Amino acid sequence: MTQAVEPAEYDVVVIGAGPVGENVADRARAAGLSAAIVESELIGGECSYWACMPSKALLRPVVARADARRVPGLAGAVQGPLDTAAVLAHRDTYASHWKDDGQAAWLEGVGVDIHRGHGRLTGPKAVTVTAPDGTERRLTARHAVAVCTGSRAVVPDLPGIDGARPWTSREATSAKEVPRRLVVVGGGVVGVEMATVWGALGAEITMLVRGKGLLPRMEPFAGELVAEALTDAEADIRTGVSVTSVQRSAPDGPVTVALDNGEQIEADEILFATGRAPRTDDLGLETVGLEPGSWFTVDDSCQVEGVPWLYAVGDVNHRALLTHQGKYQARIAGAAIAARAQGVPNLETGRWGAHAATADHAAVPQVVFTDPEAASVGLTLAEAEQAGHRVRAVDYDLASVAGSGLYADGYRGRARMIVDLDREILLGVTFVGPGIGELLHSATVAVAGEVPLDRLWHAVPAYPTISEIWLRLLETYRDGGS
Numbered sequence: 479m480t481q482a483v484e485p486a487e488y489d490v491v492v493i494g495a496g497p498v499g500e501n502v503a504d505r506a507r508a509a510g511l512s513a514a515i516v517e518s519e520l521i522g523g524e525c526s527y528w529a530c531m532p533s534k535a536l537l538r539p540v541v542a543r544a545d546a547r548r549v550p551g552l553a554g555a556v557q558g559p560l561d562t563a564a565v566l567a568h569r570d571t572y573a574s575h576w577k578d579d580g581q582a583a584w585l586e587g588v589g590v591d592i593h594r595g596h597g598r599l600t601g602p603k604a605v606t607v608t609a610p611d612g613t614e615r616r617l618t619a620r621h622a623v624a625v626c627t628g629s630r631a632v633v634p635d636l637p638g639i640d641g642a643r644p645w646t647s648r649e650a651t652s653a654k655e656v657p658r659r660l661v662v663v664g665g666g667v668v669g670v671e672m673a674t675v676w677g678a679l680g681a682e683i684t685m686l687v688r689g690k691g692l693l694p695r696m697e698p699f700a701g702e703l704v705a706e707a708l709t710d711a712e713a714d715i716r717t718g719v720s721v722t723s724v725q726r727s728a729p730d731g732p733v734t735v736a737l738d739n740g741e742q743i744e745a746d747e748i749l750f751a752t753g754r755a756p757r758t759d760d761l762g763l764e765t766v767g768l769e770p771g772s773w774f775t776v777d778d779s780c781q782v783e784g785v786p787w788l789y790a791v792g793d794v795n796h797r798a799l800l801t802h803q804g805k806y807q808a809r810i811a812g813a814a815i816a817a818r819a820q821g822v823p824n825l826e827t828g829r830w831g832a833h834a835a836t837a838d839h840a841a842v843p844q845v846v847f848t849d850p851e852a853a854s855v856g857l858t859l860a861e862a863e864q865a866g867h868r869v870r871a872v873d874y875d876l877a878s879v880a881g882s883g884l885y886a887d888g889y890r891g892r893a894r895m896i897v898d899l900d901r902e903i904l905l906g907v908t909f910v911g912p913g914i915g916e917l918l919h920s921a922t923v924a925v926a927g928e929v930p931l932d933r934l935w936h937a938v939p940a941y942p943t944i945s946e947i948w949l950r951l952l953e954t955y956r957d958g959g960s
């Protein structure tokens with residue numbers, strides 16, 4: 479029989495303690511509101527244990543070695559294999575050994591009450607938490623409930639999938655051994671980053687991509703340059719193919735992957751990097767008139783359409799599936815919840831206002847930590863044209879910048895900026911090349927700040943850094959080039 483524990487009331491109840499839920503709770507506390515957070519797994523969420531942190535800890539040695547191999551005088555010292563045990567140990571450290579004491583202590587330190595268990599909405603402003611031991615506790619929110627339950631990997635429902643023990647991003651970021659042969663299905667961000675890691679650690683990589691190329695959400699040259707480098711690293715990239723079935727006959731045996739072109743591939747592991755689904759299927763959405771299993775629809779303050787006391791923040795609203803963007807939304811939603819709780823009459827919900835996550839539409843930055851790195855902010859050329867802007871794309875070969883040549887021998891890379899011809903501001907910027915990840919924020923400032931191009935001329939990049947790409951792009955635009 480289910481035991482009930484004393485109910486509790488808070489100003490704000492947050493479901494899901496990933497990076498986003500933690501920040502909503504923190505912002506509520508900072509505004510003087512009481513806050514509780516409900517977590518069914520680990521405080522810190524996907525990002526800390528099976529996504530950003532472990533994947534970037536795995537990628538860092540891979541990319542650093544690749545960079546070092548392009549520096550004369552150093553290359554000879556780094557020709558050997560990676561120390562797999564040390565790389566995996568570094569990853570384990572960055573995943574905090576899958577323990578959440580540190581993050582739990584931080585939340586408690588800012589005065590947020592943690593309730594361990596599965597949270598479900600049970601009516602307006604009501605959340606029931608089922609603890610691991612089966613006891614139930616009802617939490618009531620005076621002002622707002624924020625759903626920050628994130629997303630999970632989607633594995634297509636293929637014949638044989640259940641017995642095939644496929645990897646998702648969780649296994650790909652936490653595996654303890656390097657498979658001899660790894661098939662990666664999907665050419666998005668998870669696919670290319672994980673192919674880069676496990677290939678560098680010694681796995682034979684086959685990528686199966688149903689579209690035309692890799693990284694389809696970025697400018698086409700991003701996927702092309704990353705594919706070129708993966709192919710140089712001996713990955714076998716097959717485009718325009720779909721998996722029709724997978725079969726693992728023995729638990730320790732190989733997996734056989736059948737393709738729609740009639741071919742079969744044998745591998746030791748298969749990773750499905752085929753996108754995400756919202757964690758909303760078992761959340762009690764039906765009790766408040768919403769559809770279980772769907773992404774939330776929210777306004778720019780992250781308030782759920784038609785349910786004013788409910789907020790959905792981070793991956794779960796499908797605006798931008800990135801930690802930094804979810805945390806930005808958390809800061810905005812936290813401020814909006816506090817302002818509404820305090821009875822502030824008019825919130826700043828206009829474009830770029832304090833209570834509007836405007837950057838979600840105009841300036842979402844992303845770095846793909848492959849070799850070469852691919853980074854973008856704002857719109858691609860295709861997106862800008864589709865949105866009806868009058869634009870010019872300005873391209874430049876990153877290898878022609880003095881700083882790039884110094885950074886790496888045989889530097890390969892490219893940059894593009896999308897100029898709004900009516901306003902003479904930037905709508906989007908993409909860089910692809912070694913060492914460009916840290917350059918992205920300059921582009922984010924230019925795009926989010928809507929900095930006029932004639933003012934950008936006065937932002938002088940230091941010589942000889944890769945940042946001189948800015949000068950070259952501006953000169954190319956001034957001289958009428960594209």
Ligand SMILES: Cc1cc2nc3c(=O)[nH]c(=O)nc-3n(C[C@H](O)[C@H](O)[C@H](O)COP(=O)(O)OP(=O)(O)OC[C@H]3O[C@@H](n4cnc5c(N)ncnc54)[C@H](O)[C@@H]3O)c2cc1C
Nearest residue numbers: 494496498518523524529530597627628792793799800801
């Ligand atoms: C392999 C990989 C690498 C990535 N790398 C990057 C990167 O480099 N940079 C970047 O910006 N983004 C990256 N991302 C994306 C990033 O991980 C997500 O955008 C981010 O984790 C979203 O945060 P969130 O708080 O919305 O959700 P999550 O991090 O998914 O957290 C949700 C939390 O809610 C809990 N929860 C769910 N349902 C319930 C419930 N009913 N009751 C109680 N608790 C519940 C979960 O257990 C979880 O702890 C990566 C993703 C993947 C898969």
Ligand SMILES: NC(=O)c1ccc[n+]([C@@H]2O[C@H](COP(=O)([O-])OP(=O)(O)OC[C@H]3O[C@@H](n4cnc5c(N)ncnc54)[C@H](O)[C@@H]3O)[C@@H](O)[C@H]2O)c1
Nearest residue numbers: 634664665666667668669688751752753799844845846847
């Ligand atoms: N460095 C980073 O910022 C980083 C790293 C990893 C993940 N992420 C985030 O995590 C999210 C999830 O990444 P992802 O790579 O899983 O998703 P994604 O949506 O980026 O890519 C999934 C790819 O799989 C393909 N696909 C879907 N179903 C398929 C099927 N049945 N067969 C073959 N291909 C199929 C899609 O066409 C798409 O190209 C992304 O939105 C990304 O923003 C970010």
